[in-house]
Amino acid sequence: MPAIRTRQAVLPLVAGALLLTTAPAYAGTGDDFGGDQTHVGGGAKSDDSGGGSVSATAGAVVFDYSHNGSGAKAGPVTAASDWTPPACYYAPKYTPAQLKAHLEPIWAVDSTGYEWDAKQRAYYVDGDYPDFNKEKTGKGYWWDSYVTPGREGEPGALDCDKQIFWVDNGEAPPADAPQAITPEMLARLAYAEVRVPSTKVRLAPEAASKVNLPTWAWLDAGDVAPVSVTASVPLLHISATTTARADSLAIEPGTPDARTLPASGACPLVDGRIGEPYAAGKANRTPPCGVTYLRSSGDTTFPLRATLTWKIHWTGTGVTAPQPLPDGRFGAEQDVTVREIQSVNR
Template structure:
């Protein structure tokens, strides 16, 4: 029996490596078309009763910007009500090589749903008679599962892999090679499955959903400045508050909230013929403010955040870029939590610089 199980899993890995991308697409179409419902069940990870999972309404990672709650990855539900919004909002980019998991395992099918998914494939002989026979033996004939575990309806789920949206073409998306497996309610998935969904995995998926406001910098003078004139730079403090996304698997009763908080603004003047304030070009947040708005009477002061251009831009302009760094951390429903890599999001704006020898302010 053990040898047969190992052979089945080895063959599953071979098939998934060859047809993984096609299967990913097929599963996406199947889930979207059928609207697979996962009714509530006792949580496998925590106390209490799970709630019915909302069904996919669009590709995961496509934040709607309206703060609505929607499911975008099968059994995973995202609450974006505290996320950044607006047309100019965008995703953060990790400051390291880290990225969210390309694939993970979570509940996907009831017994009837797995039956409805696999039997048409077997009937079409799309994976070959020998392989279909092995699958029937595995899921129907009792080696080890019998009749898709339909006698356990309401007492657990078939778990299978999901691919993180945007990672479909990533070779790492094919790392989840284990065939669909059963997990009873109130039971953790097998320990040999490192990609099984947990609050930490949910936190990393929520990172992928974070959206932050545009970092277009307010300048004084605005749009057009002068050579050797300190130009003040700041951001609207009201727009730059912590944002967060909560990811959950309602049928398991687990969740994680990932929060991003702005910490600093980096000014890149767009030319080497410029000086920044401070010299590093990094403006730290102080008293909730990013930079300081210019006010009458400050003409002779050095701006705490800004730039001074040393050469005219001629008939063109310089592409000034402001990049905001966000500190990111998460907390899980099981009391776990930690930091995740910082994220950045930037915007570029054109600044014209005129040559004027004498300036009266």
């Protein structure tokens, strides 16, 4: 019998769905979860500041933000390539009773037409899954599509158009559902949730740089500490942790009349920090990271931009060796005042 899908691309979550005592798995065990997690069956997604340690999307995927970046100026990384996290995915949504409770009221009001409803009943009631597969209650779930929060309206959000399908406990999702939730898919979803700290660099001189004298720039260890987000599906006992580690800082002085230090403008991570703090006695040294301005900013400032590249990888259920994901970048601008060196002739 041909597959028949309801006309709704993404079905709303039935009240109480996924808040179940059974926890089937097609990979891994409950011990695969990382961190102190609370299994949440529904609720609002955490804000971008990382506030709150655990939250959920529509109910299937739970995020642990306890090791994520936080603060008002923290933000999401942008992939260095054209790669983007998935805009939709398939995951468990209904028990047999819950799917019945969802579909029968739709058929009762004939909102989708008799012919359509008849095909639906033939598939979910009289076909391969009698009475919504009631006999397999507790032995599997009906899976449906979810749209990743924040990606609504994007073309990719409509890619998950497969009809609601059944997956037995212990079995992998069907091959014709490539967006089905897996540890790798969880890692990609977690990528979109990663928040990294602000890249506002520390500068010396702090108040105003001087023409033709190097300005030291650095980020302390706390500014470049690794961050991570864990995504899990409690019903399936699978999880994945996506981790971002600082790699190098690119400095753009905000004017062509400047030289970066080093000349490439890329300052690597060394001994847990980027650059080196200025201290007394270093006036005659060349900073490992910084910029030399060749002219004054006059009555304005130069918009120095610092962009940090983060190396990103994931591990998860059944995957212990770190797997690479595209590098991420996050940057910020800060105003720099540059003054001429004042001298007095006597």
